[in-house]
Amino acid sequence: MAAIVRAHGVHKHFGALHVLRGVDLEVAERELVFVIGPSGSGKSTLLRCLNRLEEPSGGRIEVDGIDMLDRRTDINRARQRIGMVFQSFNLYPHMTALGNVALALRKVLKLPRAEADERARAALERVNLADRAGHYPGQLSGGQQQRVAIARAIALEPRVMLFDEPTSALDPELVGGVLQAMRELRESGMTMVVVSHEMGFARAAADRVVFMDHGLVVEEGPPEAVFGAPREERTRAFIRQIDRH
Amino acid sequence: MTWADFTLAFFSLDILRQAWPILLSGLVQTLLLSAMVVPLGLLGGVLLALLSTVRSPWVRWPLMAWVDVFRSLPPLVLLVFVYAGLPFAGLEVSPWGAVAIGFFLNTGAYYGEILRAGIESVPAGQVEAARSTGLSRGQAMAWVVLPQAVRNVLPDLISNTLEVVKLTSIASVVALPELLFQARQAQSVTFNATPIMAAAVAYFVLLWPVVRLLSRLENRQLAGRR
Numbered sequence: 501m502a503a504i505v506r507a508h509g510v511h512k513h514f515g516a517l518h519v520l521r522g523v524d525l526e527v528a529e530r531e532l533v534f535v536i537g538p539s540g541s542g543k544s545t546l547l548r549c550l551n552r553l554e555e556p557s558g559g560r561i562e563v564d565g566i567d568m569l570d571r572r573t574d575i576n577r578a579r580q581r582i583g584m585v586f587q588s589f590n591l592y593p594h595m596t597a598l599g600n601v602a603l604a605l606r607k608v609l610k611l612p613r614a615e616a617d618e619r620a621r622a623a624l625e626r627v628n629l630a631d632r633a634g635h636y637p638g639q640l641s642g643g644q645q646q647r648v649a650i651a652r653a654i655a656l657e658p659r660v661m662l663f664d665e666p667t668s669a670l671d672p673e674l675v676g677g678v679l680q681a682m683r684e685l686r687e688s689g690m691t692m693v694v695v696s697h698e699m700g701f702a703r704a705a706a707d708r709v710v711f712m713d714h715g716l717v718v719e720e721g722p723p724e725a726v727f728g729a730p731r732e733e734r735t736r737a738f739i740r741q742i743d744r745h
Numbered sequence: 746m747t748w749a750d751f752t753l754a755f756f757s758l759d760i761l762r763q764a765w766p767i768l769l770s771g772l773v774q775t776l777l778l779s780a781m782v783v784p785l786g787l788l789g790g791v792l793l794a795l796l797s798t799v800r801s802p803w804v805r806w807p808l809m810a811w812v813d814v815f816r817s818l819p820p821l822v823l824l825v826f827v828y829a830g831l832p833f834a835g836l837e838v839s840p841w842g843a844v845a846i847g848f849f850l851n852t853g854a855y856y857g858e859i860l861r862a863g864i865e866s867v868p869a870g871q872v873e874a875a876r877s878t879g880l881s882r883g884q885a886m887a888w889v890v891l892p893q894a895v896r897n898v899l900p901d902l903i904s905n906t907l908e909v910v911k912l913t914s915i916a917s918v919v920a921l922p923e924l925l926f927q928a929r930q931a932q933s934v935t936f937n938a939t940p941i942m943a944a945a946v947a948y949f950v951l952l953w954p955v956v957r958l959l960s961r962l963e964n965r966q967l968a969g970r971r
């Protein structure tokens with residue numbers, strides 16, 4: 501199967517701090533890869549390097565055949581193919597849900613307003629929020645906000661979606677709706693890279709689990725294997741720890 | 746001084762009737778002046794605030810020096826320098842030109858600092874979200890950051906605008922016939938303080954609604970923060 505994401509030997513320094521120390525990650529089309537690891541292991545940094553929100557200090561990153569680190573790459577065009585969902589939603593508070601979703605459609609894809617709104621509405625429909633189109637983020641629950649954020653990303657019809665702890669800022673009773681939206685996205689065939697501690701979701705939906713520690717991929721495999729019979733001591737320790745929660 | 750003397754000196758209807766046309770022309774000039782210097786200052790402020798987002802020390806240090814200089818100079822000194830000083834360098838400037846330059850430099854520096862604070866008050870995640878959907882740096886600034894920045898510092902912007910409109914009265918020192926200048930003219934020909942009083946009342950009527958609006962905004966922001 502063709503790989504959508506190919507990251508090889510990715511390094512990232514923050515000053516003297518060596519946060520990614522040669523990470524390799526390939527994600528096949530329609531695959532859902534789960535990334536787990538202790539706090540500070542570099543999971544967010546890795547995701548942010550994939551769409552170049554962070555500038556890697558070394559390595560190669562290709563997404564959908566585009567060399568992300570080539571100076572000649574039009575990064576704004578490349579990013580249209582990579583949706584991203586953040587832990588803290590990052591919705592634009594001065595725009596309605598519809599406005600949030602439609603902004604890039606209008607300014608990046610240059611669609612006329614009516615068409616952009618129509619596509620935005622369809623994206624909101626996919627996360628079951630068509631009836632909240634006119635609401636501002638401040639009038640929505642955390643779970644609804646996160647679903648709007650998902651709609652904002654999928655409205656551009658990306659080739660891959662990156663999720664950075666999409667449910668960890670949510671009250672427990674709101675997690676389900678977001679996971680449901682992600683599950684439906686997965687069923688529609690979206691390629692996804694998910695950083696999360698939702699082990700139940702990982703067991704049910706992930707094709708592969710990647711365990712990171714100290715800026716390196718330590719272990720990877722199918723969820724049954726990584727969760728049930730981890731090979732590495734560090735993985736075992738981490739899984740024992742999160743299972744206790 | 747009797748009550749009658751007092752009213753005659755400050756509130757003489759006769760004098761007011763005589764001075765009315767000249768006062769009115771002054772008021773019109775003040776309004777025109779405000780309509781020029783406020784947008785000019787905002788323009789300068791937006792430019793400075795945008796420059797302040799550039800990380801390079803080659804931009805940072807000169808910018809800081811610029812803002813510090815023009816916030817330190819008294820606006821009146823700046824204006825007199827532009828009007829009366831520059832001609833010695835062979836640069837003749839009209840009163841309007843001098844006011845435009847002086848206010849652009851002074852007011853721009855203040856608006857710039859306010860807008861910079863506004864931009865910095867917008868969380869980094871906002872730009873990241875926008876950039877992740879393919880918006881360019883400029884688009885993210887225009888559609889995501891600036892609208893929020895302006896909203897976050899709206900009371901400061903209005904408050905500064907209020908000061909700027911009041912400050913247009915310094916244009917009288919370069920003989921620009923705005924409200925204060927005309928009132929002084931009328932006062933000196935009528936030997937009566939009524940024109941000055943009338944000018945004061947005109948400023949008050951003009952600006953009091955803005956002051957009220959500002960109070961309401963400030964109260965609302967305080968309430969929102971609670």
Ligand SMILES: Nc1ncnc2c1ncn2[C@@H]1O[C@H](COP(=O)(O)OP(=O)(O)OP(=O)(O)O)[C@@H](O)[C@H]1O
Binds near residue numbers: 541543
């Ligand atoms: N902008 C930055 N400047 C300096 N250091 C940073 C920056 N961003 C991340 N780091 C550091 O890089 C390391 C990895 O951070 P990262 O956010 O990628 O970890 P993470 O695996 O996502 O952790 P968590 O589970 O807590 O989200 C941490 O030590 C962090 O402090």
Ligand SMILES: [Mg+2]
Binds near residue numbers: 545664665
């Ligand atoms: Mg993280």
